[in-house]
Amino acid sequence: MQRLSNLPDPPNSDEKWKGVQLVMRKHGQSPHALIETLHAVQHAFGYLDRDSLTYVSDALGVPLSKVYGVATFYQYFTLKKPGTHNCVVCTGTACYIKGVPKLVEALKERYGMALDEVSADGSLTLQSACCIGTCGLAPIASVDGEELGRLSAEELLDKLEEVIHGDA
Amino acid sequence: MTEIQSVQIITLTIDGKPVGASGGETILDVAKQNQVFIPTLCHLEGLIPYGACRLCLVEIKGNNKLVPACITKVAEGMEVITNNERLQRFRRWILELLFTERNHVCSVCVANGFCELQSLAEVLGMDHVRLPYLHPKFVVDATHDRFVSDNNRCILCGRCVRVCSDIEGAHTLDIMGRGIKARIVSDLDDDWGNSPTCTRCSKCVQVCPTGAIKEKGRRSVGEKFKHRDVIAHLAEMREAAREED
Numbered sequence: 001m002q003r004l005s006n007l008p009d010p011p012n013s014d015e016k017w018k019g020v021q022l023v024m025r026k027h028g029q030s031p032h033a034l035i036e037t038l039h040a041v042q043h044a045f046g047y048l049d050r051d052s053l054t055y056v057s058d059a060l061g062v063p064l065s066k067v068y069g070v071a072t073f074y075q076y077f078t079l080k081k082p083g084t085h086n087c088v089v090c091t092g093t094a095c096y097i098k099g100v101p102k103l104v105e106a107l108k109e110r111y112g113m114a115l116d117e118v119s120a121d122g123s124l125t126l127q128s129a130c131c132i133g134t135c136g137l138a139p140i141a142s143v144d145g146e147e148l149g150r151l152s153a154e155e156l157l158d159k160l161e162e163v164i165h166g167d168a
Numbered sequence: 169m170t171e172i173q174s175v176q177i178i179t180l181t182i183d184g185k186p187v188g189a190s191g192g193e194t195i196l197d198v199a200k201q202n203q204v205f206i207p208t209l210c211h212l213e214g215l216i217p218y219g220a221c222r223l224c225l226v227e228i229k230g231n232n233k234l235v236p237a238c239i240t241k242v243a244e245g246m247e248v249i250t251n252n253e254r255l256q257r258f259r260r261w262i263l264e265l266l267f268t269e270r271n272h273v274c275s276v277c278v279a280n281g282f283c284e285l286q287s288l289a290e291v292l293g294m295d296h297v298r299l300p301y302l303h304p305k306f307v308v309d310a311t312h313d314r315f316v317s318d319n320n321r322c323i324l325c326g327r328c329v330r331v332c333s334d335i336e337g338a339h340t341l342d343i344m345g346r347g348i349k350a351r352i353v354s355d356l357d358d359d360w361g362n363s364p365t366c367t368r369c370s371k372c373v374q375v376c377p378t379g380a381i382k383e384k385g386r387r388s389v390g391e392k393f394k395h396r397d398v399i400a401h402l403a404e405m406r407e408a409a410r411e412e413d
Binding site for chain 2: 068073
């Protein structure tokens with residue numbers, strides 16, 4: 001139990017690190033707690049930056065390259081700071097057949113970015129998902145967690161304009 | 169008091185020939201002892217078996233699945249078939265997939281003549297490729313003062329990762345991402361030359377089956393002679409030292 005008090009200092013004084021440390025302690029700071037800990041970091045900060053990956057590597061005694069390998073293997077983890085709003089477009093088979101390429105094309109034309117990128121002003125993240133699980137509503141996208149089925153390109157662009165400019 | 173360890177003796181057949189083995193050995197171990205050739209790429213004497221390349225797939229009578237010989241333990245009465253038309257077909261497909269996935273152009277490769285992928289293609293009679301080449305463009309990391317990592321020639325066998333973590337204990341290298349975008353990185357995908365963990369031991373160069381990790385200062389083509397048996401020797405010495413303790 002000696003090791004439990006030996007957690008290194010977090011990269012900054014943000015209070016949210018306490019929650020991350022709690023998760024590491026709960027698992028006895030074992031290297032096996034890597035995925036749980038990365039989940040906690042992403043939950044607290046929204047993404048995994050270099051400093052947090054280095055900290056997790058240090059605190060759990062997992063090599064940097066392994067932490068990086070795990071963080072990039074799972075689609076759930078993101079290494080880029082996400083935009084204020086997020087739009088997940090399903091690129092599964094059913095959605096593909098029902099016209100998702102048109103949605104992607106329209107998004108590219110309007111925002112000048114491909115899926116899995118963040119807009120330059122940080123207002124929007126575009127993500128792809130392999131299947132959301134509601135193929136009956138294909139093509140489907142989710143904007144800030146709200147699922148929009150049987151979607152046309154115009155509807156999607158209108159919805160995005162609404163949420164982005166709703167803030168301003 | 170010395171403990172007498174009982175060694176379990178197992179009899180099985182490989183390609184119809186009856187052979188003896190001790191419990192805990194893999195099909196590949198036993199095949200090697202009996203001079204039966206099973207093609208392998210990710211396997212290397214001295215490293216923990218990985219089962220990634222699937223070239224060592226063999227048939228076992230009564231089992232409708234193919235099993236990788238490098239990680240399958242022998243069992244009493246097992247009837248192993250290491251070579252037939254079906255296995256040859258599958259092995260050629262695997263090689264073709266490997267060749268098309270990255271840029272394996274032997275004529276301009278530093279490992280030409282010393283490449284395990286190239287020699288397996290010769291041995292297994294892979295004379296042409298039936299799939300389109302993908303021609304990926306991975307960035308070559310030449311920041312290290314001694315080594316170069318070229319993911320364009322990588323087959324993701326994981327030998328460098330395993331030797332770096334299990335034998336050297338540095339774990340500088342690992343595989344990032346997944347599927348077709350997976351590649352070897354050092355630390356947090358940083359320049360290898362600035363790695364705080366790399367010990368410059370060069371074991372990764374020795375184990376790389378292709379020209380993906382090479383030493384600097386060699387001429388460009390066909391100069392990458394390797395000492396792959398070094399790792400088996402190291403592992404053996406360590407085992408001996410451990411037994412003495």
